[in-house]
Amino acid sequence: MFVVLLGPPGAGKGTQAQRIAAASGLLHVSTGDMFRENVKNQTGLGRLAAEYMDRGELVPDEVTIKMLLERIGRPDAAEGAMFDGFPRNVVQAVALDEALATRGARIDKALLISVADEELIARLGGRWICRSCGRLYHERNDPPKRPGVCDACGGELYQRDDDRPDVVRTRLEKQKPPAGLIEHYRNAGVLREIDGQRSLDEVTSALLEALQ
Ligand code: AP5
Numbered sequence: 001m002f003v004v005l006l007g008p009p010g011a012g013k014g015t016q017a018q019r020i021a022a023a024s025g026l027l028h029v030s031t032g033d034m035f036r037e038n039v040k041n042q043t044g045l046g047r048l049a050a051e052y053m054d055r056g057e058l059v060p061d062e063v064t065i066k067m068l069l070e071r072i073g074r075p076d077a078a079e080g081a082m083f084d085g086f087p088r089n090v091v092q093a094v095a096l097d098e099a100l101a102t103r104g105a106r107i108d109k110a111l112l113i114s115v116a117d118e119e120l121i122a123r124l125g126g127r128w129i130c131r132s133c134g135r136l137y138h139e140r141n142d143p144p145k146r147p148g149v150c151d152a153c154g155g156e157l158y159q160r161d162d163d164r165p166d167v168v169r170t171r172l173e174k175q176k177p178p179a180g181l182i183e184h185y186r187n188a189g190v191l192r193e194i195d196g197q198r199s200l201d202e203v204t205s206a207l208l209e210a211l212q
Helices: 013-024 031-040 044-053 061-072 090-101 117-125 165-174 179-187 200-211
Strands: 002-006 028-030 081-084 109-114 127-130 136-138 191-195
Touching (some): 002 013, 002 090, 002 179, 013 028, 013 136, 013 200, 028 031, 028 061, 031 061, 044 061, 061 090, 090 179, 109 179, 109 200, 117 127, 179 191, 191 200
Parallel strands (some): 002 081, 109 191
Antiparallel strands (some): 127 136
């Protein structure tokens, strides 16, 4: 099964993708995580991506699509994957459709997580991430047992550079799923809208139900 998770920055795509991957075994593919890994390793791709990420803007399509297609060409993505943060626009969606079509596959579900702007700002401002395993936390909504320490692996927690208020403002202006992208999946008959403004467990249940 191939699934896309759509939603504005901070909607809970990453958190829910981690939970769904754990519950279903579906491979979690996050373009944001792939870019951050490249930034951390100071690769050429990382240096290029950082210029855009630091400003809260999307990395150019040709770069992002090339990276994503390389990722889904690996054996562990042969049977399915859940895309978190990809596609962001119709150009990316068509590139993904075409790549899947060459192997007789398609996007089976597109799950759109909706959350109001003021809640998104609060979520991004309070987000903490484990440097070792990537587990996501929120200082109020989903705090670790010990501040600054990951419950899962004991790793150090950090806050993303692009969660600064000025960058968050740009991300919310420029990175909400555009109407054309939502239409793309509605027309394909695979779109499901999920109210993301509920507890973490309630959103997980709604997503798992939509995947049945
Ligand atoms: P990316 O990492 O994909 O960032 P994003 O789309 O802005 O999404 P976030 O990761 O910020 O939020 P999320 O929806 O995953 O929320 P989360 O689960 O963390 O991309 C980063 C950058 O990379 C982009 O800006 C762009 O430059 C580049 N990029 C990536 N993909 C690209 C592409 N395809 N094309 C071009 N450029 C691309 O949750 C947020 C917080 O809320 C957490 O603290 C969590 O604990 C909390 N929370 C979650 N759900 C709930 C809930 N139900 N109740 C209470 N708290 C909750």
